[in-house]
Amino acid sequence: MNKTDLSNVYRGYIACLNKQDWPNLGQFVHDDVHYNGQRIGLSGYREMLVRDFHEIPDLYFHIQLLVADSSCVASRLDFNCTPKGTFLGLPVNGKKVSFAENVFYQFRGDKIEQVWSVIDKAAIEAQL
Structure with a gap:
C-alpha cells in the first residue's frame, strides 16, 4: 500500500473512532x-475503546501530525476532554x-495489526 492510501485508511479509522462506529471497527x-506488545484481539481493542468513551464522554481524536510509509503510520493525536473520574491513575474527576x-501503527495490508x-501523562498532571 502506498503512503497516500495508508494515510487515507488511517483517517477513516480515526473517523470511525470519533463516530463510535464499533460495528465497522473491523474494517480498520x-x-x-x-496493543503495546500485548495481543488483545479485535474484541479486546473494541472493549478498550468503548471503556475509554464511557470514562471520557467528550473524547474526540484530533490528528495533529500524521506520517505514513508503506506499512506504518506515526501520529500525534491531540485531546481536549473531560474524564469523569480517575484517568491514568490521576484524579481528574470531571x-x-x-x-x-x-x-505508532504497524499495518498488515490495510488493517492495523x-x-x-x-x-503525555505529565501534561495532565501539570493541569491538576
Missing part, C-alpha cells in the same frame, strides 16, 4: 491486533484537560 483493525498521544501508544 486486524482480528489479531496487539476537570477539562488537554494532552497528546504519540502513537500493532499499536504502540504513549500518552
Whole structure:
C-alpha cells in the first residue's frame, strides 16, 4: 500500500473512532491486533475503546501530525476532554484537560495489526 492510501485508511479509522462506529471497527483493525506488545484481539481493542468513551464522554481524536510509509503510520493525536473520574491513575474527576498521544501503527495490508501508544501523562498532571 502506498503512503497516500495508508494515510487515507488511517483517517477513516480515526473517523470511525470519533463516530463510535464499533460495528465497522473491523474494517480498520486486524482480528489479531496487539496493543503495546500485548495481543488483545479485535474484541479486546473494541472493549478498550468503548471503556475509554464511557470514562471520557467528550473524547474526540484530533490528528495533529500524521506520517505514513508503506506499512506504518506515526501520529500525534491531540485531546481536549473531560474524564469523569480517575484517568491514568490521576484524579481528574470531571476537570477539562488537554494532552497528546504519540502513537505508532504497524499495518498488515490495510488493517492495523500493532499499536504502540504513549500518552503525555505529565501534561495532565501539570493541569491538576
